[in-house]
Amino acid sequence: MKFAILSYETPDNFAARSDQRRDALFGAVFRYIDEMRRAGVFVGGAGLDLPQTATTIRLEEGVRRVQDGPYPDTKEQLGGLFVIDVADEAAAIAWARRCPREPGRVIEVRPLLPPRT
């Protein structure tokens, strides 16, 4: 069963990517990915660039409105996601718990829709 592990990060978490905390931050993420790979649960994922690099398109009836900046307008923003394939929700939460901890970082775990085609 596939789950997404979504990492919501604070402005300070994002700042750590480019200051003296950078190596420790990415090192922890790479070790986490490596652990998931060795356990055979890693499916994929993506690290996202900083929220200020985002562009947002709002779909209205017949109209597409384009704006700079991320959605939503909250303090924490999605920083990246992992997709894992595990037996059940408990196993997914166990992996989410092992995601590197940073002050303020919140992890959401959500099942993926089963493939329909």
Added chain:
Amino acid sequence: MNYTLLIYENAAGFALRDHPDESKRRAYWSAWPAYVQALRAAGALVDGAGLEPPHTAVTLRPRDGAPQQVQDGPFADTKEQLGGYFIIDVPDLDAALEWAARVPAAPGSVIEVRPNLKPAAAEAAAAGAQP
């Protein structure tokens, strides 16, 4: 260059997934494979997934020096919630925005387009190369 299209849907958008009106339900579910096919035909599809609705989420919040607190429900307390994503490989932001505008999500949905960080290996090499 890889971009992620984050698809935020509102409650009405999520409701289309099991709408009692079969034609609406069908319209929702048939639009996505067509979009995926178009991405694939253009050689732009890297990855993607639909997420189960927000109420199926579990959220882990940090607590100083203690195990994380696990709560039912999604993290963001917003009207629109992440419903799925695509990772696409296109030459530039304009091309990514064109694909984003074609996402067959219901009116009221919001598509966020964000460049991806480089793949982990390249990132590690870049970090290692720094003094």
